[in-house]
Amino acid sequence: MSTDALPVLTANDFASDQDVRWCPGCGDYSILAQMKKVLATVGTPREKTVFVSGIGCSSRFPYYVDTYGFHSIHGRAPAIATGVKGARPDLTVWVITGDGDALSIGGNHLMHAIRRNLDINIVLFNNRIYGLTKGQYSPTSPLGKINKSAPMGVIDNPLHPLSIAIGCEATFVARSIDVNIKHLSMVLQRAAEHKGTSFVEVYQNCNVFNDGAFEYATDRNSKADTTIEIEHGKPLIFGKNRDKGIRLNGMEPEIVELGKGISVDDLLFHDEKAPEPSLAYLLSRMRHPEFPEPIGVFRAVDHPKYDEELNKQIETARKNRGEGKIEDLLNAGETWVIE
Amino acid sequence: MATTTETSKAVVDLVSATVRFCGDSGDGMQLAGTQMTNTSALVGNDIATFPDFPAEIRAPRGTKAGVSGFQLHFAATEIFTPGDQVDALVAMNPAALVTNLSDLVPGGILVVNKDAFDAKGLEQAGYKVSPLEDGSLDAYQLFSIEMTRLNRLAVDGLGLSQKEADRCRNFYAMGLAFWLYDRPLEPTLRYIDEKFGKNPNVAEANRRALRAGYNYGDTTEAFSSQFRVSRADLPAGKYRNITGNQAMAIGLVVAAKRSNCEVFYGSYPITPASDILHELSRHKNFGVRTFQAEDEIAAVTSAIGAAFVGAMGVTGSSGPGIALKGEGLGLAVMTELPLLVINVQRGGPSTGLPTKTEQADLLQALFGRNGECPMPVIAARSPADCFDVVQEAWRIATRFMTPVMILSDGYLANGSEPWRLPAVDSLEPIPVTHPAAPTNGEVFHPYARDERLARPWALPGTPGLMHRIGGLEKQDITGNVNYEPENHQKMVLLRAKKTALVAQDVPEQTVDGPDAGDVLVVGWGGTYGALATAVRRLNSKGHKVAHAHLRYLNPLPRNLGEILSRYKKVLVPELNLGQLRMVLRAEYLVDAIGLNKVKGKPFSVNEVEAKIVELLK
Numbered sequence: 016m017s018t019d020a021l022p023v024l025t026a027n028d029f030a031s032d033q034d035v036r037w038c039p040g041c042g043d044y045s046i047l048a049q050m051k052k053v054l055a056t057v058g059t060p061r062e063k064t065v066f067v068s069g070i071g072c073s074s075r076f077p078y079y080v081d082t083y084g085f086h087s088i089h090g091r092a093p094a095i096a097t098g099v100k101g102a103r104p105d106l107t108v109w110v111i112t113g114d115g116d117a118l119s120i121g122g123n124h125l126m127h128a129i130r131r132n133l134d135i136n137i138v139l140f141n142n143r144i145y146g147l148t149k150g151q152y153s154p155t156s157p158l159g160k161i162n163k164s165a166p167m168g169v170i171d172n173p174l175h176p177l178s179i180a181i182g183c184e185a186t187f188v189a190r191s192i193d194v195n196i197k198h199l200s201m202v203l204q205r206a207a208e209h210k211g212t213s214f215v216e217v218y219q220n221c222n223v224f225n226d227g228a229f230e231y232a233t234d235r236n237s238k239a240d241t242t243i244e245i246e247h248g249k250p251l252i253f254g255k256n257r258d259k260g261i262r263l264n265g266m267e268p269e270i271v272e273l274g275k276g277i278s279v280d281d282l283l284f285h286d287e288k289a290p291e292p293s294l295a296y297l298l299s300r301m302r303h304p305e306f307p308e309p310i311g312v313f314r315a316v317d318h319p320k321y322d323e324e325l326n327k328q329i330e331t332a333r334k335n336r337g338e339g340k341i342e343d344l345l346n347a348g349e350t351w352v353i354e
Numbered sequence: 355m356a357t358t359t360e361t362s363k364a365v366v367d368l369v370s371a372t373v374r375f376c377g378d379s380g381d382g383m384q385l386a387g388t389q390m391t392n393t394s395a396l397v398g399n400d401i402a403t404f405p406d407f408p409a410e411i412r413a414p415r416g417t418k419a420g421v422s423g424f425q426l427h428f429a430a431t432e433i434f435t436p437g438d439q440v441d442a443l444v445a446m447n448p449a450a451l452v453t454n455l456s457d458l459v460p461g462g463i464l465v466v467n468k469d470a471f472d473a474k475g476l477e478q479a480g481y482k483v484s485p486l487e488d489g490s491l492d493a494y495q496l497f498s499i500e501m502t503r504l505n506r507l508a509v510d511g512l513g514l515s516q517k518e519a520d521r522c523r524n525f526y527a528m529g530l531a532f533w534l535y536d537r538p539l540e541p542t543l544r545y546i547d548e549k550f551g552k553n554p555n556v557a558e559a560n561r562r563a564l565r566a567g568y569n570y571g572d573t574t575e576a577f578s579s580q581f582r583v584s585r586a587d588l589p590a591g592k593y594r595n596i597t598g599n600q601a602m603a604i605g606l607v608v609a610a611k612r613s614n615c616e617v618f619y620g621s622y623p624i625t626p627a628s629d630i631l632h633e634l635s636r637h638k639n640f641g642v643r644t645f646q647a648e649d650e651i652a653a654v655t656s657a658i659g660a661a662f663v664g665a666m667g668v669t670g671s672s673g674p675g676i677a678l679k680g681e682g683l684g685l686a687v688m689t690e691l692p693l694l695v696i697n698v699q700r701g702g703p704s705t706g707l708p709t710k711t712e713q714a715d716l717l718q719a720l721f722g723r724n725g726e727c728p729m730p731v732i733a734a735r736s737p738a739d740c741f742d743v744v745q746e747a748w749r750i751a752t753r754f755m756t757p758v759m760i761l762s763d764g765y766l767a768n769g770s771e772p773w774r775l776p777a778v779d780s781l782e783p784i785p786v787t788h789p790a791a792p793t794n795g796e797v798f799h800p801y802a803r804d805e806r807l808a809r810p811w812a813l814p815g816t817p818g819l820m821h822r823i824g825g826l827e828k829q830d831i832t833g834n835v836n837y838e839p840e841n842h843q844k845m846v847l848l849r850a851k852k853t854a855l856v857a858q859d860v861p862e863q864t865v866d867g868p869d870a871g872d873v874l875v876v877g878w879g880g881t882y883g884a885l886a887t888a889v890r891r892l893n894s895k896g897h898k899v900a901h902a903h904l905r906y907l908n909p910l911p912r913n914l915g916e917i918l919s920r921y922k923k924v925l926v927p928e929l930n931l932g933q934l935r936m937v938l939r940a941e942y943l944v945d946a947i948g949l950n951k952v953k954g955k956p957f958s959v960n961e962v963e964a965k966i967v968e969l970l971k
Contacts, residue, residue, distance in 0.1 A: 031822070033834070062817045067659070077822050078835065083814040085662055086824030087655065088685050094652035098659025098667065101643055102618045106663065106814055127648035325643055332638035339640030341608055345775045349541065350594045351396050
C-alpha cells in the first residue's frame, strides 16, 4: 500500500491556462467557478476526469478546466461520452451542453444517453436562446418571445428539459440557478456522487441576447415566492415568510397558505427516491408564473448502468470462455487442409 | 441396389460448375447455397459465391419481388468469380424460374418444383401457359419434380404440420443437387445436428428430406449421369470458407490484439453491413465492445470518444450511413485520432438498392466532407481480402494518427471464398505507443509531430498530459484553438501532407500481366475477380493486356502514374459512372476509358473481356 498521501486539490488546480472568453457578466462564469470547487471537493484526480461538450457558448467549458477535454460537434457530446465511458469506465465523465445543443440538434443522443444510464454527469446550461449564433430562439424559448429569427414571436411550443429527462427514464434529475452559488454547488456535488446518468439543468442568464430570462427566479425580492427548494423527505414550503406550500388536489398540485386550517402535514412531501417518476414529473411541470419553480434534486434512484453492464459482459465472456486467442478465432468453424 | 454412398450412374468429370438455387425469400435458398458452398470447400474445390436476395424480408409469397437466389461456383482450378452463367438452376417456383432463367446456359440443367406450378403460381410469375408444358424450356435439360409432395412423404409420420413439413423442402432440393454434383451429405448432417439438435423431430425431418432428395437423383431414371468436380490445386495450408463481413470482423479483432488495443465498434444496423456487428458481438472475450448506437452519428462519434481514450475505435455502415457520419469524420480528421470507418457499399443514391452491390461511394469516401478533409482510403478486393485490408488500415491509422476509410461492398460482404488461414506467428505486433507522464514538469504539446507528421496519442488517465481537443482549428504544436490565417493554411497543408506521406509507407502498385502493352485494366474493390479472370483469359490468347488492381485509393500508389504511361490504352471498369476514372484523369492527365455498369450486379467476365477486345482492335 502506498504511504503517499493523495495531494489535496483546490479549485485553482482545475483552472486551465486558457483565457476564458465568455461575455463579461455571463452566467457561465459562475457555473465554472462552482464546478471547479466541486471537482476539488470530489477529489477525482484531474487526469481521471474528462469533460465532453458539443457546440455553443456553454460547450467552450472544457477549455477552461485543467482535465482531459473534448470540445466536439453540435449535439454529439452524449454520444462521444458514451464511447469514452464505455471504453474506459475508470474515467469520470462530465458532459457540458446547452438548450440548443442538447434538445435540438442533439435530442436523440441526449435521450439515449439518459435511458442507458451510463455513469456520466450531464449539465445543461439553459439560457433559452442561441447565444453563439447571436440570438435565435431555442427549443426552450417561451411562446411569443421576440428575437432575431422570430421577429413576430416564437410559435414553437417549448420543451422542458427536466420533463424530457424524466420521460427518458433518468435516474438523477436536478435543477439549480447560476447565481445561487451555494445551491448550485450542492446540486453539482450530488450529481457527481450519483452512480448513473445525472441530469442537471442550470438556469443561466445570457446577458447579451436574453438578459433577465430568469429574473423572476433570481431577483432578491421575488425569488422566495417564485422558486421552491425541494428536499428529500421535506414538505414543499415556500414564500418570503415560509407561509405557503404545495398540496396535492387529486392529481394536481395547488398552492395553499399555511394556517387557516392547513398544516404542514397536509402538504406534499418530496420523495426523490420514489420508484415511479410521477412525482418528479409533476414537479417538473410546475412553472412560473402559476407556480413557484422547484430547484434541487427531483429524482435520485438506482438502476443498472450501461457502462457497468457492458464491461460486465466482457468479464463474463472472459470468465466463461477464457481470454480470446487469435489461434481459436482463425480456426473457428469447419476447416480443411490442403497438402 | 443403389445406396446413398455409391451410385450406379455414369460420372462425368468437370473442371468447374456453377449452380444457382432460387425460390421465395422464405424458401431457405440462402441456407441451401451456403451448405453446398461449405461442402464444396471441404472437398477441396475453389469456390466463389453470389448470394442475391430482395430487400423485403418476406415479399408476398410466389411473387417476383420475393425471389431470393444463391449462386455458387466451385472448381478444380483457381477461380475468382461466382460465374457469369449457371450450369444448373434449381427453381422452387414459377417466379424464381422467370426471373433467373436467362442466366442458365443453353443445354443447362433445370430442376423445378413442379408442385409450385399451379394456376396461382403461374399467374404471379406472369405466365399465361405453364412453361413446363408449352415447350419453351426445350433448350434445357428439364427435370420437373414434385418436390412438395415427395418431401411431405419423406417427413411423414414425424408429427409435423404441413407448414413445418414444407419448410424442409430446401433440404430436399439440396439433397438432389448434392447427388447431382457428388457432394457428401455429412457436413450438412452435422449442421442439422448442431442447428436443430434441440428439436429432434425437425432435425429428423431435415435429415430425411436431405436423403430423400439425394436418393431421388440416385434411384429414379430421370438423371442419367452425375457430375464430379475434383479438388483444386490450391496453395498448401489450412482453409476455411469465409464471407467478406466475417473476414472484416475477425480482422478487426485480430488487428486489435496485434496492437494491444480493444475494439469499440459503434454501429447502427444497416444492410449490408450489419453482419459485422453480429460477428463482433460474439467475441466479447477478446475485450470487444459493440455499441448498437441510436443512429449513425452516435455510432461514429462514440467510436471517436473511444479512440480518444485509447480503444480501437471503429464504425461500420453503408453509403447512407456514411453520409450521416460525414461531420463526425471531419472531427476525427481534425482531432487526428486513429479510427476505422467501414463502408460496405450498396446501390444508391438515397436508400437505393439495399441488398445489391455497387461501387458508387468512392468519391464520397475521398471527398464527402466539408473543408479540406483528407483521409486514407483503402479497398478490399475479395471476401478474404477484407481481413488483410483491416490489418493494413489499422497499421496506417495508428502510425499516422488518422481515420482510415475501408471500402467493401455488398458483393464482397455476403459472398464467400476459401480463406487460407495466416500463421499466427506471421501476424507481427502492430506497435502502438502512448506518451508517458512527464517526469520533469515539461509542458505537453498534443499537436507536436513525429517524422510521419503524426501527433502523440496521449490517453486520459495519464498524469501531466491533460489536454483539450476538438473540432475548432488547432494551433500547430500546442493544439490550442487558433483562428490566425497563417496557422490555418499551415494546418490544412500539414493534414494534406500527412495523408500524402502514407504513399511512402505502403507497397508500390503491382501489375498482373505484361509490364507494358496495349491495354492496362485498372480496377479497385470487388470487381477484382471478373477483371483478373478476363485479363488472364486474354493473356493466355497472347494479348498484351495487364491488370492493376488498386488497394490504396488515397493516397494513390506512388508509382501508379509511371505504370499508366507504359500502356497504349487505360480501361477503368467500375460499378459506377466513372469515379476512379475521374480521379485518374485529374491526377495523371491520362485519357482513361470507362466500362461502367450500375445494375446492382457484379461484372461478368464476358462483358469485361468483350470491352478489352474492343479496345484491342
